[in-house]
Amino acid sequence: MVPKLPFFGGGGNFSEMVGSFGLPNYTPNEEDGNEKTSTNGGDQQMSEEGTTGISPCGKRKKRVSESNSPFNPSKNNEGEHQKAISGESSQEEKKQKSEQNPSANSRSKQTGKQAKDKSDSGEAPKENYIHVRAKRGQATNSHSLAERVRRERISERMRLLQELVPGCNKITGKAVMLDEIINYVQSLQQQVEFLSMKLATVNPELNIDIDKILSKEILHSGASNAAIPGFGPGMSSSHPYPPGILQGALSGIPSTSPYHNLPQNIWEHELQSLLQMGFDSNPAIGNLGPNGRSKLEL
Amino acid sequence: MTPQFSPMNPNSIKTRFTHRFLRALKRLRKNTKSPTAASSPPPSFSLRYQTVKMAADASMAAAVGPRRVWSRAILRKVRSRGFSARRIRSGRRSTASGVVRRIRRIKNGKTRVEEKIGFFGDDHRKTEELRRLVPGGEEAMDLYSLLDETAHYIKCLSTQVHTSGGLKSEKRNFGLMKKSQ
Numbered sequence: 001m002v003p004k005l006p007f008f009g010g011g012g013n014f015s016e017m018v019g020s021f022g023l024p025n026y027t028p029n030e031e032d033g034n035e036k037t038s039t040n041g042g043d044q045q046m047s048e049e050g051t052t053g054i055s056p057c058g059k060r061k062k063r064v065s066e067s068n069s070p071f072n073p074s075k076n077n078e079g080e081h082q083k084a085i086s087g088e089s090s091q092e093e094k095k096q097k098s099e100q101n102p103s104a105n106s107r108s109k110q111t112g113k114q115a116k117d118k119s120d121s122g123e124a125p126k127e128n129y130i131h132v133r134a135k136r137g138q139a140t141n142s143h144s145l146a147e148r149v150r151r152e153r154i155s156e157r158m159r160l161l162q163e164l165v166p167g168c169n170k171i172t173g174k175a176v177m178l179d180e181i182i183n184y185v186q187s188l189q190q191q192v193e194f195l196s197m198k199l200a201t202v203n204p205e206l207n208i209d210i211d212k213i214l215s216k217e218i219l220h221s222g223a224s225n226a227a228i229p230g231f232g233p234g235m236s237s238s239h240p241y242p243p244g245i246l247q248g249a250l251s252g253i254p255s256t257s258p259y260h261n262l263p264q265n266i267w268e269h270e271l272q273s274l275l276q277m278g279f280d281s282n283p284a285i286g287n288l289g290p291n292g293r294s295k296l297e298l
Numbered sequence: 299m300t301p302q303f304s305p306m307n308p309n310s311i312k313t314r315f316t317h318r319f320l321r322a323l324k325r326l327r328k329n330t331k332s333p334t335a336a337s338s339p340p341p342s343f344s345l346r347y348q349t350v351k352m353a354a355d356a357s358m359a360a361a362v363g364p365r366r367v368w369s370r371a372i373l374r375k376v377r378s379r380g381f382s383a384r385r386i387r388s389g390r391r392s393t394a395s396g397v398v399r400r401i402r403r404i405k406n407g408k409t410r411v412e413e414k415i416g417f418f419g420d421d422h423r424k425t426e427e428l429r430r431l432v433p434g435g436e437e438a439m440d441l442y443s444l445l446d447e448t449a450h451y452i453k454c455l456s457t458q459v460h461t462s463g464g465l466k467s468e469k470r471n472f473g474l475m476k477k478s479q
Binding site: 150157158165174175178182185193195197198199 | 323346349350427446449455459465
């Protein structure tokens with residue numbers, strides 16, 4: 001998509017930026033932007049990153065028609081020059097910024113630039129702050145390129161987390177995703193607590209060789225792990241095991257065998273097949289009477 | 299092929315965690331079986347439970363190593379707890395409450411900052427909560443690193459859950475078998 005920019009008013013640096021593009025229709029008439037340069041602290045840096053930042057982006061038509069020097073944000077204009085390929089959030093920010101600048105139709109994605117501009121000039125209207133969703137807690141870096149890269153990395157992480165957290169494939173949007181992540185982490189922690197509580201109950205009553213448990217345990221969790229949805233690509237050092245291993249494991253285990261008819265699925269089913277007791281497999285969290293129950297089952 | 303370890307990657311987090319966790323449990327059992335003079339003979343259930351939970355977290359963190367922010371945070375917590383271990387054995391939970399108090403102080407500090415930058419919205423609140431959940435999240439200021447830590451933490455937590463679950467079922471199995479024989 002090639003949004004048309006209605007106005008520049010850019011700094012003198014802009015000529016350098018566009019010059020790198022080699023745009024034919026640019027006439028470097030906008031010298032009034034130079035006055036704005038002083039107010040904008042990081043214009044020089046802007047131009048540098050503009051050259052690097054814009055070059056990978058698609059070429060867009062720029063109209064050097066109006067200069068918005070009377071209108072406050074020449075900074076905004078300069079922001080537009082940074083044709084960044086940034087994240088989804090910039091879309092909304094784009095629209096909201098268009099309310100500000102009446103002549104703006106559709107902007108390029110410039111939110112990183114906006115954040116930088118806001119941090120530079122205190123004159124930016126208050127609404128820009130809110131709409132921009134500037135990560136002000138971060139280092140107020142004047143490099144919009146870095147901002148952009150950062151945001152891309154964040155969205156990439158969110159995608160990874162989407163794969164980790166089950167059932168989050170359809171969720172788009174950071175807030176809901178964060179909610180899901182929080183819930184999942186909480187539930188995992190509760191599960192660990194619950195299991196450790198159970199282990200604490202069972203623990204002192206066993207006199208069994210730990211190594212035996214160890215070997216069997218590893219095999220079992222290896223088998224049960226096969227059902228786990230794959231962790232994120234770069235993240236896991238353990239990979240799901242092919243079910244063929246299970247047969248090998250079954251043959252190898254010195255068996256008091258009724259307990260080793262392992263289905264290959266989630267360990268819940270494992271437990272249910274192993275124990276012919278009425279043992280609830282997976283965390284119904286917290287509703288144990290631990291001592292009583294363990295005495296019942298052991 | 300030997301049934302024991304062949305399918306497992308010996309360096310995976312799961313193996314390391316399992317080893318450490320089982321060793322810790324063994325140690326715990328030894329400690330409870332031969333009650334030391336410092337501890338009351340049958341440690342209360344809550345005490346045992348907390349120790350096991352701490353052992354799980356600590357062995358997880360140790361298996362991961364100090365490569366991750368959250369594992370470092372857990373290790374720090376464990377070590378600071380170890381200093382007051384005797385108080386724990388006597389049943390007092392001073393360190394736990396001390397940790398809680400410290401966390402509340404941090405939380406209050408952050409909420410103050412949050413009110414100052416009031417227009418952040420839900421996003422920031424949620425990241426704050428995520429920071430509270432993930433150990434060591436308070437220090438990882440960057441959202442990116444926080445998400446990174448969260449992802450790794452989730453992975454390790456699920457490893458823990460599956461391992462403990464399997465372990466638990468194994469223990470029950472053995473308990474049953476012993477009874478039957």
